[in-house]
Amino acid sequence: MSGLAPLSKTCSDSVMDVQRPANWPYPARCHYGHEWAPGRVSVGWMTCSDCEAARANDNGHRWVSCRNKGCLSIWYDPPYTGPTPQLRQV
Numbered sequence: 001m002s003g004l005a006p007l008s009k010t011c012s013d014s015v016m017d018v019q020r021p022a023n024w025p026y027p028a029r030c031h032y033g034h035e036w037a038p039g040r041v042s043v044g045w046m047t048c049s050d051c052e053a054a055r056a057n058d059n060g061h062r063w064v065s066c067r068n069k070g071c072l073s074i075w076y077d078p079p080y081t082g083p084t085p086q087l088r089q090v
Contacts (some may be wrong), residue, residue: 017052040062040067050082 005046018035020028026043029035042065054061057078066073 021028026064027075030068030071030075032066032068032071032073034066034071034073036064036066041065042067048080048082051080053078053081 018037018040020037024037026036026041032042034077043051045060046064047060049059061076061078061080064075064077
């Protein structure tokens with residue numbers, strides 16, 4: 001193990017320096033405050049005919065979800081304006 005730093009089992013509460021490209025098109029943080037940057041979000045597209053905004057945007061939304069463990073925050077572009085979706089129990 002020469003040349004390697006020893007492993008630490010303590011948490012750091014210091015702010016990490018998050019690097020985003022200058023043209024980052026998404027919010028800097030999720031609704032719960034987690035930093036968003038490349039590798040920290042998932043990005044996708046979903047079709048939608050429930051809201052006027054989606055119908056004006058090729059019938060869909062671009063979505064960005066937080067990849068922080070346990071976080072359910074998701075951002076839509078354009079913003080979702082349709083009825084509240086009903087969750088299904090599996």
